[in-house]
Amino acid sequence: MTVSSTDPGSAAARSATHRRSSHRVGPLAGTEGPAPYLDLDALLDDRGTGIVVCCGSGGVGKTTTAAALAMRAAERGRKVVVLTIDPARRLAQSMGIEELDNTPRPVTGLDTSAGGSLDAMMLDMKSTFDEVVESQASPEKARAILENPFYVALSSSFAGTQEYMAMEKLGQIHRQAEADGTYDLIVVDTPPSRSALDFLDAPERLSSFLDGRFIKLLLAPAKGPARVMSMGFGLITNALTKVLGAQVLTDLQTFVAAFDTVFGGFQQRAQQTYSLLQDSRTAFVVVAAPERDALREAAYFVERLADDRMPLAGLVVNRAHPHPPVELSAEEALAAAQRLERRRDDAGLHDPELTEGLLRLHADHVRITEREAALRARFAATHPEVPTAVVPALASDVHDLDGLRRVGELLAPG
């Protein structure tokens, strides 16, 4: 095996280490390194920041990042609520949100000397959906919808429902916060979607579902004479009956007819949430790990946010391996290890096997930091404008407030 780079400590890795100790002086700070430094403390302290959305692909530490940012903001004096989707059990326990009751609960054990507070909640997708239906329809109509098998399936398993409901809940909390001033910062975790972008599409997808030709077709008979459509409709219903069976089609028609009445409300809310996300008081934080796939998703996300005119704060690269503070390349370390391996029986040596093992570990570590630095440099080369914060990998899982506080310090090293 060969080492991809012989440069002991590539420029990218060195400047990453360097940047961590410097302060942001504005966008021009980017000229010294591959990417400008993302100052998360400045973001959290800025009273103009009302919503922080953490997004990224699965398994990159998104939920932990969201919780750590929320806690840090609260301890710096903000009145914060964090909306999580699927936190690790022990993390949820430590925040007191094991119960899925869809209501923010105060987190205790925080340093509140700066006047801040932290509430946390875990999203309950189905009851959020139910609440929306109930708020939009008359009690009888709502019951008809809630009991329909299509609704039951849609509200618990429709690809995109979770994304849509996370945004719906964000909208609700935001409206409440505006009205009574309970919170001045909302931190949102996004669902671990197959594609990290699903939640942006959710409002549109729901709209296109309810607005589609097919739905119109299903509604057509209920809405009076539709002679023009009826021939095509006959063809379709026959085909569908053949594939699905008649009962399914009837259920579907009932559902669509009932749902149509609340649809206007849904679409309006989806639009409002979408505009809220575009607001300058919102900040998106894209979370990634220093892996090819995660950074590719992050790059895609950054571009998509720009296309949708959503305000991006920057990129957080979690689980990074910090560059070692010594100048010893992987090759040198391996060569030295090999020399020791040949001299294992040399009585003049202290503990050649331990030394050899440590040298091999060092070589492994250097190669990982080089690969990660190369991946980050590639991201920075194609997205030079994106401020970046690099967070070193923790030795253990985070499942208490102290752990979150530590992550917060790593996210924003003063």
Add this chain to the structure above:
Amino acid sequence: MPPATVPDATHWRDVQLHVVTGKGGTGKSTVAAALALALASTGRSVLLCEVEGRQGIARMFDVDPLPYEERQIAKGLPATPGATAPDGSPRGPAGTVHALHIDAESALLDYLAMYYRLGRAGRALDKFGVIEFATTIAPGVRDVLLTGKVFEAAKPGRRGKGARQYDAVVLDAPPTGRITQFLNVSDELAGLAKVGPIKSQADLMMTLFRSSRTAVHFVTVLEEMPVQETADGIADLRRTGLPVGGVVVNLTRPDELDAEDLAQVIAGTADPAALAGDLAAAGLEGSPDDLGALAEHLLAQGRDHAERRALEDSQRALVAGYDVPTYELPRLAGGVDLGGLYELAAHLRRQGMA
């Protein structure tokens, strides 16, 4: 530490459908690809399927994006001369790996054409947005279509123009949190279609998925959350009567330090000055101060590594308690490229997964 349930090559010999799942970030797609290569190395003809629209296979194997069509993308490792198959018979030439990227829309049109010969009506369905509706909105239908295509490819005696027979199908499946729902198609449809052709199709699929010809493998890393999710996933599958396969522990740390060394660096009893002497003897140049600083750093790095290894061991003990065959794949410092995939495939072969 050796896995508690020692795997042997006969475990999955009769398995036709290998379903590979895992939490995001554990490398399930990598493991699925490595497993396909490992199976092909035993002379089998293998189909590797992906269903999540990410074109991950194309990227891993460095080929053009895959269409909805079976394409040969690789061959298994050639057998070493004189090698024998697990059952003792001489090993033939390496098998092939074909790949198939399954998307729900194509699968639905394919399905309608194959089973209903819908013709004009099929096209009308597309025109009226029914295809889009069915594949993006109608709950459960999407999963049935995706699994249906996998089922069709895996079943013996495939019919149709140019249909290949595969000895094994490897499915890069949705993540652990969704896998039971994904495979349990007939239940997923139960609320919607109680009778009718789709229902009978789903029931037929379930007979394969529930049989010993299917194995659902879990990929995990030795961290708390993925290991917990694996336990939950295994319990879910067992409850549903779906066959649990093996657990592949991915991305394990190198074991350059033995137990004694680990204990020494954790306890902090190793003497940096003596270590610096060894470093000088190993031919590293530098002033005594430089070598001393290097020794201090190596010990600190070693301590960090030892701490993580200890956490890995506690998670490894949990995995061993699941009572399923376990395999381990090392974290490759240089990342996974095509060469790395073959390296991982060789690991799986050696450990008897294929």
